Amino acid sequence: MNIKKFQDPKLIKKIVEKLKRNKRQISLMEVCGSHTMAIGKWGIRDLLPDNIKLISGPGCPVCVTPMSIIDSVIDLKDVTIAIFGDLMRVPGERGSLELARAKGLDVRIVYSPLDALKLAQEKETVFVGIGFETTIPGIAYTIKEAYKNNITNYSVLTSLKVVPPALELLASADDINLNGFILPGHVSVVTGSNAYNFLPEKYNIGGVVTGFEPADILVSVDRLIQQVENNDAKIENEYSRIVTPEGNKHTQEIMKEVLEIDDGIWRGIGEIPKSELKIRKKYSDYDAAKKYNINIEYKEDKSGCRCGDVLKGNIIPPECHLFGKSCTPSNPIGPCMVSSEGSCAAYYKYERKQ
């Protein structure tokens, strides 16, 4: 696949000229941290006319991981804590894991869930398994492997979120006026584009599963505008070079075997019904929440951080009074400034002038 054709300046100019002919006010939301970064990196907002707004939604898994997970992990004793690197500097109520590591907590960064399972060969290991559908199958697989091989000193503290219920929350909200969703590319590889059919059917709002190159994003914006103009809300798949309607059955089966749906707590947002995958009873020996009696609860962020409003599309990051002042990537107050997929980090890196 020659990705360069999706970066072709002539093609991009042609789509932008077409988009400029649209005179309607349009608000579209992307719900994938990689899209947030791509929009910033390619300067997509600068290319679009003022009447087309791109708003970032809850697309960053680190940003929606409950604060109580960080606080609970800090309290764990005599175990190795395995985490993805993005989580290291996310503030909990009592500081970050980076700070706890400086005080002696054994925190290790892993690049794949299987690395966490390997750490269990040395010492009792708790993997802080966070993510959306893209990451969840790999985490579920380690639990299955640990069970199969009777590895008893491995467990996972989960915050495994599924995207469609968060979209449903946004689509049903009275205070968010959206004309469509730029749907996640990576997540949809697993779920398939059919997972979003409820959006037009139930809420008369459309979406386009989208790739990560500039032409991908602009084509999706154009398709969503056409849906609005024709009053024809539907789910389209711009990223059909990777995503199928049904998704990846194999990874779906691994998830189904190990995990089951439950209500989930999203940092900055609250509880979203049926939005989280929890470890099934059969595998409960690998559930760190049960093993260490950890209670995951919602905690209000008292720092003044407005990540919740950013994640719900109520404000854009520069509208937070801490943005770029007391909150910067080197001194993050909230998770949206820490994560490589966070909206505040993306705005800080690419769009600070605004």
Ligand code: SF4
């Ligand atoms: S700029 Fe910082 S404090 Fe403000 S919402 Fe973003 S992460 Fe939170």
